[in-house]
Amino acid sequence: MGAYICIWHDHDERERTIVSEYVSFFERHPTVGVVCSDWNLINDAGQEIGVRDHDVGAVTSGMDYIEQTIRSGRTSIGIPGAMVRAAALGDARFVDGAPIGFGDFPLWFRVAEGWDVGHINRRLWSWRQNRESHSARTIESIARDYDANLTGYCDDHLHRWPDHAAIVKRWRASIRHYLFWALAYEVTLHFRKEGGDIDGAGGRSLFEIMDYRLSPEQFQNAVSQMKRYRTSATEYAAYTGVMTLIHLRMTRPVAWLSRHQAALRTVLGLK
Numbered sequence: 001m002g003a004y005i006c007i008w009h010d011h012d013e014r015e016r017t018i019v020s021e022y023v024s025f026f027e028r029h030p031t032v033g034v035v036c037s038d039w040n041l042i043n044d045a046g047q048e049i050g051v052r053d054h055d056v057g058a059v060t061s062g063m064d065y066i067e068q069t070i071r072s073g074r075t076s077i078g079i080p081g082a083m084v085r086a087a088a089l090g091d092a093r094f095v096d097g098a099p100i101g102f103g104d105f106p107l108w109f110r111v112a113e114g115w116d117v118g119h120i121n122r123r124l125w126s127w128r129q130n131r132e133s134h135s136a137r138t139i140e141s142i143a144r145d146y147d148a149n150l151t152g153y154c155d156d157h158l159h160r161w162p163d164h165a166a167i168v169k170r171w172r173a174s175i176r177h178y179l180f181w182a183l184a185y186e187v188t189l190h191f192r193k194e195g196g197d198i199d200g201a202g203g204r205s206l207f208e209i210m211d212y213r214l215s216p217e218q219f220q221n222a223v224s225q226m227k228r229y230r231t232s233a234t235e236y237a238a239y240t241g242v243m244t245l246i247h248l249r250m251t252r253p254v255a256w257l258s259r260h261q262a263a264l265r266t267v268l269g270l271k
Helices: 018-028 062-072 104-112 139-160 162-189 206-210 216-229 233-247 251-258 261-267
Strands: 004-006 032-042 048-052 083-085 116-128
Touching (some): 018 032, 018 116, 062 104, 104 139, 139 162, 216 233, 233 251
Antiparallel strands (some): 032 083
């Protein structure tokens, strides 16, 4: 095995300089265990349908990376465009039999337990997306994957770091907080009209890009999971308010919330 490892998809696109830029980054930052850049989202025709620009520094401490990722549900590491230092990977591997959704998060977290995380704030690669992509799933179908993978990581982390009980407790609360609001977003998105205004093309979520509508069964599943994950008074109030508006068929205010998901993420501490 060489000094660096990549897991890159053959159907995605990358700049010719990506390998040399990543290797150079590692050489300049010996404490970094994994590095990635910003990226584009493209369709099957190679057309840009979105971007993923991450407001993070060139080097983030590993524990800060874990905290930020669990809190936001978003990572600055895209597995088809990242490079990991073999020494940092060690014996960490994907968990056999784990759900596929967010299955890379625990792997990056294991690396981040002992190493910093690097970032290049230019788009050096493009991630191809279509309706058959593993990531092109409804939130209600992928929420349990997120819960299982991240809760499992919390259990494993606490086994390795028993003095991190308070930290892990905070992570567990963040998992539920993120899942409630992610499911709430999908419920509000269900009432969006096609072509509705958004915060900006670059800020479009994958769920907006895929432009799907939930079936009645999927919608009910999203609502049921919202109810399951609510914990705070704010979440109970939000659930009651949204359900009341839907029951009264006042769906325009519900749809309005989905058009401002970026601003709401900031208010809700999901950044």
